[in-house]
Amino acid sequence: MAEDKHHHIVPYRLYAIILVALLALTFASIGITEIELGKFTVAGALLLAGVKSVLVLIYFMHLKYDKPYIKIMVAFVFLIFVVVIVITFLDYLYRV
Template structure:
């Protein structure tokens, strides 16, 4: 265990990510007030994806993890995307 590398992240990075998450949260709430038609949900989902990327990268320290951990997280997200696509295709062709 002594050969493991540690990483020290400055507090300013966490503060910047926190401010970005708060701003993105307010923007995702504000986008529902505009009538963008079918793109309203897509816009809110884009904000959610960016926020989850920030949380995974900085707060869950995925940026500093080993490559195989990143591959496993990517695989989980790929399964999630496939599940959502199959669900929407099933709903579309009923």
């Protein structure tokens, strides 16, 4: 039984660009706490965290080169995460 393994060579330059983007997004998520956005501060921080996690998944965990069913499973997990966050915010919003 021969396994069909394809190795993708990713240049170090791309990793460096992603690293700089992750650092910039990290500093942006720290900086967003200094800006008075009211009730949108947490949503902005979660949005930045989501973008960072997608970058890590795509490039550092090589999801970009994985099989389609694995991408579907990861998307399903993200969908469940978003649903849980929305339910949490709705509970907090309508709490008496």
